[in-house]
Amino acid sequence: MSDIELRQPVSAEDHWPDHAPGDEPNDSPGHWIRSYLMGLGLATLLTVASFWAASAHPVWGPALPVALIVLAIAQMGIHLVFFLHVTTGPDNTNNVLALAFGVMVVALVVLGSIWIMNHLSHNMMPTDQLIQMQM
Amino acid sequence: MTDVQFPASLEAIRRRREDPNRVGHGGHGSGGPILGAGHGKTGPATKRIIVGYGFWIFLLSDIVMFSCFFATYAVLQGATAGGPGIRQIVDLPRVEWETACLLASSFTCGLSFAASNAKNILWTQVFLVITGLLGLAFVLLELQEFVALAHQGFTPQRSGFLTAFFSLVGTHGIHVAGGLLWLGTMLAQVQVKGFRPEIMHRLICFNLFWHALDIVWVGIFTIVYLLGSIT
Numbered sequence: 167m168s169d170i171e172l173r174q175p176v177s178a179e180d181h182w183p184d185h186a187p188g189d190e191p192n193d194s195p196g197h198w199i200r201s202y203l204m205g206l207g208l209a210t211l212l213t214v215a216s217f218w219a220a221s222a223h224p225v226w227g228p229a230l231p232v233a234l235i236v237l238a239i240a241q242m243g244i245h246l247v248f249f250l251h252v253t254t255g256p257d258n259t260n261n262v263l264a265l266a267f268g269v270m271v272v273a274l275v276v277l278g279s280i281w282i283m284n285h286l287s288h289n290m291m292p293t294d295q296l297i298q299m300q301m
Numbered sequence: 302m303t304d305v306q307f308p309a310s311l312e313a314i315r316r317r318r319e320d321p322n323r324v325g326h327g328g329h330g331s332g333g334p335i336l337g338a339g340h341g342k343t344g345p346a347t348k349r350i351i352v353g354y355g356f357w358i359f360l361l362s363d364i365v366m367f368s369c370f371f372a373t374y375a376v377l378q379g380a381t382a383g384g385p386g387i388r389q390i391v392d393l394p395r396v397e398w399e400t401a402c403l404l405a406s407s408f409t410c411g412l413s414f415a416a417s418n419a420k421n422i423l424w425t426q427v428f429l430v431i432t433g434l435l436g437l438a439f440v441l442l443e444l445q446e447f448v449a450l451a452h453q454g455f456t457p458q459r460s461g462f463l464t465a466f467f468s469l470v471g472t473h474g475i476h477v478a479g480g481l482l483w484l485g486t487m488l489a490q491v492q493v494k495g496f497r498p499e500i501m502h503r504l505i506c507f508n509l510f511w512h513a514l515d516i517v518w519v520g521i522f523t524i525v526y527l528l529g530s531i532t
Contacts, residue, residue, distance in 0.1 A: 198415035206408040213400055220527040221393065230531055238523035242516050249407055249512040257350050261357050268361035272368040279372035 205248025212241040349502065356506040360513045363476075367517050370469040371524060380461035387466070387529030390450055396526045399442050400518065403477075406435035407515040414508045420496050425504075426488060432511070433484045436477055443474045466525065473521055476514055483507055 216237045219225070225233055246252045252261055291299075346354075378387065413428030447467070450456075457467040487507055494500050 195415045195419040198418060199412065202408055202411035202415065205411070206404070209404055209407075213404060216523060216527055217393070217397060217400075220530055223531070231528055234523050234527050234531075238519050241519050245407075245512060245516045245519070249411055249515070250509060257346065260354055264354075264358055264361055268364055271365050275365065275368045276372045276375065280375050283376040 201248050201251070205244055208244045208248070209241055212237050212244065216241075348498070349505065352502040353505050353509065356509050360509060364513065364517065367469075367472065367520070370465070370472055371520065374465040374469045374525065377461040377465040382460035382462075384460040384463060385455055386462065386532075387525065388532060390455060390466075391526050391529045392446065393526065393530055395442055395446055396522055399439050400522055402435045402439040402442070403515050403518050406432045406439070407512055409435065410508055410511045414504060417491075417496060417501065417504050422491060422495065425491055429484060429488055429491075433481055433488075436481050436484070436511075440474060440478050440481065443470065447471070470521060470525065473514065473517055476517075480507075480511055480514060483510070 216234055219230065219233055219237070223230065246265070252258060252265060254262070409428045410432040413425050413432060416424035416428060455463055457464045484507065487504060490500050490503065
């Protein structure tokens with residue numbers, strides 16, 4: 167028996183007709199494991215950097231929040247690429263577009279809320295003047 | 302594709318619906334898919350990609366919901382009403398353990414998926430169980446934190462800040478707990494049904510869910526705990 171004949175019974179198309187040909191990923195387990203190892207290494211590095219930065223204060227105080235947020239965004243990118251396998255491939259264009267829309271909504275909600283709530287009394291008279299007017 | 306053919310009338314209906322003007326094919330009687338009939342060059346995407354895409358849309362909507370909790374937290378951070386601020390309740394060593402558990406579980410979840418793709422039930426199950434135990438450790442650590450805070454009188458009712466804190470961190474915790482239930486059912490399904498296509502699709506969705514929870518946790522430990530510890 168040739169190699170092809172040996173492999174055929176385990177291929178899903180023979181048993182489940184709704185399973186389209188090509189539905190199985192061709193990548194070997196090694197490909198996946200390499201990707202996850204890479205992701206784990208980079209994510210660990212960034213996590214350790216975050217916690218170290220928060221406790222050791224290696225940069226100028228006011229810059230620390232910015233550094234932590236940059237580290238967090240970098241780590242989210244690592245997770246997306248190596249764990250969630252968001253790629254630039256043609257089968258991923260829809261996922262990337264949906265992600266871009268999601269990021270836009272998240273940015274609008276978070277930044278918009280902070281912006282509005284911090285400027286609620288922007289055009290209002292300061293409280294002490296208001297009290298003087300009433301007197 | 303298969304031995305099973307549509308009855309002639311059904312086949313005719315299918316062809317008329319998919320290709321009303323019969324521009325997609327010249328000959329008659331071939332049972333194959335109609336290429337180039339409005340599906341682009343390569344034809345429709347595989348079910349695997351469509352399932353992943355649909356679940357990805359759900360996950361993004363879930364992340365949008367989390368962003369509302371993040372926005373609430375950012376707005377209410379200073380509303381302590383004389384109660385404790387974030388600086389007083391943050392416990393960094395516990396957060397380090399929680400983060401380590403969740404990151405390791407994300408990794409083992411990925412390994413279980415690699416084993417699923419290789420059609421290896423034993424390693425799929427082993428890595429899924431490790432993923433579940435790490436997730437359980439995370440949930441228990443968080444529960445311990447909440448109980449310890451409640452014992453000090455720091456409950457969600459105490460201040461606007463504590464409400465925002467508990468709802469943001471708690472919603473993520475509930476997601477992880479729900480993921481654990483899902484993981485239990487996947488263990489059973491893989492054991493009983495094997496790697497049928499629909500089981501593989503569910504495993505894909507579970508993986509996406511678990512990794513997305515880790516992404517949300519990156520936001521929580523940075524925005525809530527680390528930024529809280531330095532203010």
